[in-house]
Amino acid sequence: MNDSPDLDEDSGQLVSHDPAWWWLHASLSIAKGELVPGTSEIQVELRDESQAFICMETFQIAEATPLKSPSDSILTWWTLVPGTGDGGCIEKSATMPLPEQFQLGVGDMHPEISAVLGSVSQVEDGAESILNAAYVSFDDPETVYVYGVAGLEASYSGEGSLQLETPLSDGAWVVLGVYAFAVTEN
Numbered sequence: 001m002n003d004s005p006d007l008d009e010d011s012g013q014l015v016s017h018d019p020a021w022w023w024l025h026a027s028l029s030i031a032k033g034e035l036v037p038g039t040s041e042i043q044v045e046l047r048d049e050s051q052a053f054i055c056m057e058t059f060q061i062a063e064a065t066p067l068k069s070p071s072d073s074i075l076t077w078w079t080l081v082p083g084t085g086d087g088g089c090i091e092k093s094a095t096m097p098l099p100e101q102f103q104l105g106v107g108d109m110h111p112e113i114s115a116v117l118g119s120v121s122q123v124e125d126g127a128e129s130i131l132n133a134a135y136v137s138f139d140d141p142e143t144v145y146v147y148g149v150a151g152l153e154a155s156y157s158g159e160g161s162l163q164l165e166t167p168l169s170d171g172a173w174v175v176l177g178v179y180a181f182a183v184t185e186n
Contacts, residue, residue, distance in 0.1 A: 017048050017052075017054055018048060018049075019046040019048065019054055019097070020048055020049040020182065021046070021047045021048075021051060021180040021182060021183060022044055022045060022047070022097040022181050022183055023044070023045040023181075024042060024043075024044060024098075024136060024147065024148070024175075024177045024181070025042065025043040025044075025045065025148075025174075025176055026040070026041065026042045026043065026104065026134075026173075027040065027042075027043075027172065027173070027174060027175075028040045028172070028173040028174075028175065029172060029173075030167075030168045030169065030170050030171060031170055032167075033166065033168060033170070034064075034066070034167070035064040036064075037060075037061045037062060037063055037064045038060060038061070038062075040060070040061040040064065041058050041059060041060050041061060042058070042059050042080070042082055042098075043057070043059075044056065044057050044059070044097060044098050045177070046089060046097075046183070051180075057087070057088035057089050058085065058086045058088060059082035059083055059085045060082075060083045060084075061082060062081045062083035063079075063081035063101075064079070064080055064081075065078060065079045066078055067103065070103075070105075070137070070141065070144055071107070071144065073108040073110070074106070074107035074144070075105070075106055075132070075163065075165065075168065076105055076106050076107075076166050076167070076168055077104075077105035078104055078105065079101055079102070079103050080101065080102060080103070080104050081101045082100075097181065097184075099138050099139070102136060102137065102138050103136065103141060104134070104135070104175070105134070105135040106132050106133070106134060106135070106150045106163070106168060106173070106175075107132060107133055107135055109132060110133040110146040112146055112179075113133045113134075113146060113178055114128065116178055117131070117149065117178075120149060120176060120178060122156050123149065123156055125158070126158040127151075127157060127158040130151065130155050130158065130160055130161055130162045131150065131151040131155055131156070132149070132163050133146050133148070133149060133150065134146070134147060134148035134150040134175045134176075134177070136148075145179075147177055147179045147181075148176050148179070149175070149176050150174070150175045150176075151163070151173065151174065152171045152172065152173055152174075153171070153172045153174055156174065
């Protein structure tokens, strides 16, 4: 990772490559309605102040514990413990935005996510009606953020149906972060 500033050719200004924003994505393997650690993973994407891509690191999920949902709009809710990263970038950075454990859930589509789905390149026309929202909580289990979109892989191309009840359908679920989180000093 390059922490030293570069000169932007267009503006002539120095551009820092220090992480300022991070996105949380996930590939979740669901079998018999349960999240399968070891075959499920999360990805943390780091971007700088201008939201230019810096790097992405993948973490296999070491532990997944089902919890009672904090809201009727969240269908399923887990505490996740990420394992060691793949060395893609975060272990080389002084800033590790991902906590040692956090809660992740899939639930009803939220208006804040619906409003921006058209700008998510992975979501094909017609898929909006069969995707769910992704929810996350970090330090305080009472503070839940709606931050992304979730669905079976085929749902992103408009195939399948909306998940309205638990347990989640078996298969490969993809969670894409739509909103970023600010990188804070730990």
